[in-house]
Every structure is written in C-alpha cells, then in structure tokens.
Ligand SMILES: Cc1cc2nc3c(=O)[nH]c(=O)nc-3n(C[C@H](O)[C@H](O)[C@H](O)COP(=O)(O)OP(=O)(O)OC[C@H]3O[C@@H](n4cnc5c(N)ncnc54)[C@H](O)[C@@H]3O)c2cc1C
C-alpha cells in the first residue's frame with residue numbers, strides 16, 4: 001500500500017513537469033498568421049517582473065483553485081506554470097485549435113477585458129460546451145495588473161445529451 | 164516471533180491489490196481515459212493495447228497535415244504514457260491476437276476505445292467504379308496509414324466531387340486545392356506529395372443533400388477554405404433563398420457559420436473569377452442517384468437527385484426528393500458521409516445505430532467473475548464531434564470506471580498483460596512498447612529533417628517493427 005502511494009507521488013511529479021510544454025509554446029499557427037486581427041498566442045515576453053495578481057479558477061464541481069500569477073501571462077500560462085489540476089486544459093498549447101481552455105467570466109470582468117475575442121477565438125468558442133455570452137478562451141486572456149482577484153469558471157467538458 | 168510474521172504475511176496477501184485496467188485502442192479516447200484514471204486512483208496499472216505499432220489513432224492518421232497545432236495534444240498523451248504505471252503495447256490487435264473474454268479474465272476493468280474505422284457507403288449504382296475513393300482512405304493515404312499507402316487515385320482530370328459536407332470533406336477539398344508549396348513543409352507523406360504535385364484538379368465540388376443551414380462542417384474549417392490562396396469559392400445563389408430571413412433565430416454557432424457563408428456569397432457575386440485560380444464549389448440540395456461510368460468502368464459523372472426542403476420552421480424542415488435530376492461531370496469522386504464501427508470481437512453487441520450498446524460507458528456488468536467492460540470515444544458515441552467532445556466523453560466514462568474500481572475488492576492479482584502474453588500471443592509478431600514507439604518517432608523526425616519537414620512517416624508495419632525492436 002505504502003509503496004504504491006510513494007510511487008504514485010513520484011510519478012505525479014514527472015507527469016506534471018511543465019518543461020516540454022512551455023518550450024513548444026510560442027508556435028504561431030500557419031492558419032492565422034496572415035491576419036491582422038490575430039492576437040499574439042503567448043505573451044510571456046511582455047511579462048513585467050514581480051508583478052503578481054491573485055487568480056481563482058472555479059471548477060464545475062465547485063472546487064476552487066486559487067493561485068498567484070504573473071502579469072503578462074495568459075490564463076493558460078498560469079495553469080501550466082502552476083501545475084493546476086484542470087483536466088485536459090490547453091490541449092493545443094495556445095494555438096487556438098482546441099477550445100479545451102474555455103472559461104466563463106463574470107459580466108463585469110468580461111466587459112473590462114482590454115481585447116475583444118478575435119474571429120478565430122470566436123470560431124473555436126462556437127465548439128465549446130456550455131458557451132455563454134461571457135465565455136472566452138483562457139489562452140487568449142492576458143493578465144493585467146487591474147485583474148487582481150479575478151475569478152473564472154471552468155465549465156464541464158461534457159454535454160449531458162450524449163451518453 | 165514466527166507467529167507474528169505469519170499473521171503479517173496473511174494480512175499482506177489479503178489486502179487489496181493494485182487494480183489493473185486494460186484500454187483497447189491508443190487514440191484520444193484511450194489516452195484521455197488513461198489520464199483521468201491515473202490521476203484519480205491512488206494506485207492503478209493501466210495497459211494500453213493498440214493494433215498499430217504506433218500510438219495516437221486519428222491524431223496521427225486523421226488530423227490534416229496542415230493542422231500541426233491540433234496535434235500538440237500528443238504532448239499531453241506522451242506524458243500520460245511516460246508514467247511508470249502506464250504501459251503501451253503496440254502491434255496487438257483485439258479480435259486477432261486477443262479476445263475480450265481473455266482480457267476480462269486478466270484485468271479488473273476493460274475499456275474499449277478502438278474507434279470507428281469503416282466508411283459508410285452510399286448504396287448506389289456503380290459505387291465501386293474506378294476513381295471513387297472513400298474520403299477516409301484518402302486521408303489515410305496522405306497521412307501515411309499503412310493500410311492506405313497503396314491507394315489508387317487518378318488526379319489527372321480537372322474536376323473532383325466530394326459527397327458530404329462535414330469537416331473531413333473540407334479537409335479533402337483543402338488538400339486538393341492548397342498550392343503544393345504550402346504542403347511541402349507539412350508532415351504529409353512523400354508519396355501523397357508527389358502525386359498531388361502532378362494533380363490537374365482545378366475544380367472541387369462539395370455536395371450536400373440538404374441546405375446551407377444544415378451543413379456539418381464547422382466555421383473554422385470553412386473560414387480556412389475561403390482564405391486559401393489561389394482559390395476562389397463559387398456558390399449557387401438559389402441555394403441561399405430565404406436563408407437570410409432565418410438567420411436571427413439561429414443559435415450563435417450556426418448563426419455565425421451562416422453569416423460567413425452569406426458574406427462569401429456576396430463577395431463571390433462582386434469579384435470576378437480569376438482564370439488561374441482553382442475553384443471550390445459547394446452545392447446544396449443534391450443527393451447522388453447513381454455514378455455514371457465509361458466502358459472501362461471509370462467514373463465520368465454523378466447523376467444527382469434534386470432535393471427540396473419542406474416545412475417552414477427550421478426544426479421541422481425535411482429534405483424531400485423531387486422528380487428532377489442534374490448531371491455533374493467529374494473524373495474523381497470522394498465518399499465522405501461518415502463512418503461505422505467495426506465488430507472487432509464476436510462478443511461485441513451493436514445497437515441499432517451501429518454503436519456498442521452501453522449506458523454511461525458501461526457495456527456489460529452481468530458477470531461476477533469477469534472484469535467489467537466499458538466503452539468510450541467514437542466506438543461508443545458514434546463518429547461525431549472533435550477531439551474536445553471525445554475528451555469529454557472519455558473523462559466521463561473514466562470517472563465511472565474509477566468509482567467502480569474504488570468500490571471493487573481487487574483481492575486477487577489478475578496478472579494483466581504478463582498473463583495475456585504468456586497464454587495467448589506468444590507466437591504472433593513482436594509487441595512494440597513505448598520505447599519502441601520513441602525510436603520510430605525519432606527516426607521519422609530525422610527523415611523529416613532531410614526533407615525540411617517536421618517528420619516523414621514510416622508507412623510500412625514491417626519497417627516500423629524493424630526500427631522499434633532492437
Ligand atoms: C479525417 C479526420 C480528421 C479529423 N480532424 C480533426 C481535427 O482537426 N480536430 C479535431 O478536434 N478532431 C478531428 N477529428 C476527430 C478526432 O479525430 C476524433 O474525435 C477522435 O480521434 C476520436 O477518438 P477515438 O479514440 O474514439 O478513436 P481513434 O482516434 O480512431 O482511435 C482508435 C484507436 O484504436 C485502434 N484500433 C482499432 N481497432 C483496433 C483493434 N481491433 N485492436 C486494437 N486497437 C485497435 C486504432 O488503430 C486507433 O489507434 C478528425 C477525424 C477524422 C476522421
């Protein structure tokens with residue numbers, strides 16, 4: 001029993017190691033590289049050192065994942081860098097081709113976002129389950145200082161109509 | 164002293180064993196299920212069995228070569244596979260090398276995720292004529308699926324027709340219409356690249372039996388097609404009659420998709436066709452009646468039935484055949500109307516929709532001695548939706564499995580793959596493990612480098628095994 005526990009821990013560590021993930025991260029997809037409207041897919045380079053904000057992900061079962069995040073990171077960066085346990089989040093690594101990073105914001109936070117969703121983001125949102133008027137893709141939201149205390153909901157990835 | 168020792172040994176042997184889970188099919192459903200199970204059970208062993216020597220199912224063999232971003236999910240799957248309690252056994256086929264009953268005997272839970280491989284047929288006259296190609300096989304061909312590498316296809320004519328209006332139909336159209344230089348830097352197989360470089364196809368029809376409001380493709384794929392360089396889209400005005408009036412009542416995704424089509428229709432009306440451009444021609448309300456052939460039984464065209472929509476309300480509208488027909492001349496046609504699941508093992512029971520009969524993923528629970536059987540992914544949901552939807556379903560089924568396993572007394576060690584190998588598959592061809600796949604992966608990337616491509620896939624099973632087994 002004990003042995004099993006320990007090995008599980010070690011493997012969790014290996015499993016969650018974000019290194020390889022981040023390396024591949026700055027990929028600009030060919031399919032939208034010719035668009036003026038496309039936002040940069042990773043904004044890590046804009047990060048200002050030491051500027052941190054509090055951020056909370058609320059999962060569909062009510063679980064709250066509270067974390068500290070760097071200004072200039074995207075919500076996807078935050079999930080990856082902090083090993084947040086949100087299953088399947090960010091499958092396409094921020095290249096706007098999966099919508100597994102769907103989050104729902106409060107209306108007031110949604111309205112305050114500096115950038116509106118671009119066409120490609122809205123195209124992907126159209127595939128997401130539980131789409132709302134204040135839905136966004138987490139890989140497209142870049143944290144600014146005045147987002148301190150932001151709370152976003154991660155909706156369930158299944159549609160009840162399907163078995 | 165002795166007494167104490169004895170007691171403690173007893174205790175140990177009657178304690179719970181680590182449950183063993185077998186997953187059949189290493190596509191997204193299999194990997195997502197393995198991800199959930201290993202994350203949510205404190206201790207478990209997961210064995211993934213796969214027919215091919217290589218993992219990832221349709222991520223590798225379905226997703227188009229010009230969509231590398233979609234394949235990034237492979238990185239998440241690789242992390243799942245690299246856990247010490249997850250094993251990959253490639254080149255092991257359910258129904259050929261092993262049977263479900265054997266797996267159920269040697270595991271505590273068995274999950275089937277082997278997909279929906281066979282393509283649906285139209286059931287019309289001359290369907291087996293020359294140069295009528297299953298879209299799925301064409302996809303397998305350009306993606307290097309071993310069983311499709313020798314597909315016969317003649318691209319020397321100027322017009323191709325695709326029957327069906329889903330995303331796979333759009334993938335096929337885009338691969339046919341994309342300037343060859345843009346494909347050269349993808350992982351499309353060399354044999355496909357060479358054939359496409361010689362292609363004379365100039366016009367591609369995308370034929371749907373219903374109207375613009377019923378198309379199955381999604382907006383991202385359409386937008387990409389509309390933006391293709393050196394290609395123009397030609398719509399038929401009459402197909403869009405009345406569509407504009409409906410638009411405001413549509414749910415957001417359908418509304419945005421329809422708006423994009425209408426916008427493109429308006430552009431088409433105002434921009435003249437450039438002679439050097441290739442043409443993409445969606446047509447609606449047409450169902451194939453029969454394939455027209457020449458004396459060599461090669462396709463020369465398609466006889467199409469003209470359909471019309473009846474009923475006013477969108478939800479109640481039905482597509483009905485009229486007495487009119489129309490002939491479309493073409494020298495190549497693709498069938499892209501969906502897939503069927505294969506009955507890999509006699510024990511599998513399909514429901515009337517051709518899917519494995521299940522309730523929330525549970526297939527069969529009326530045995531006390533054999534492990535419970537589950538199904539996830541396309542085999543259980545039908546071949547619909549994108550990876551996201553397969554993911555949601557796989558998590559849901561995996562959760563049911565975890566709950567069951569938490570409540571199950573796993574008192575006896577079932578033996579798992581060791582037993583399977585020893586008893587049943589000792590004489591068949593070699594088993595490729597994860598390290599074997601990593602060698603194939605490395606080889607393919609090296610071969611790709613020589614050609615300035617991300618990878619050049621190995622398209623023969625024998626060669627894969629040669630590389631994997633050292
Ligand atoms: C042409 C095409 C393009 C697509 N493109 C996209 C895209 O761009 N984006 C997107 O989100 N979705 C895309 N999809 C959808 C996506 O591929 C599916 O949602 C997903 O692959 C389904 O996963 P699965 O695991 O159920 O099946 P599969 O991916 O088919 O996996 C099944 C696995 O089981 C194995 N297997 C089969 N028979 C046996 C057997 N008897 N024994 C052992 N193993 C067996 C197969 O070799 C395969 O590895 C595409 C689908 C197709 C067909």
Ligand code: FES
Nearest residue numbers: 092094098099139
């Ligand atoms: S991570 Fe895939 S769309 Fe955001």
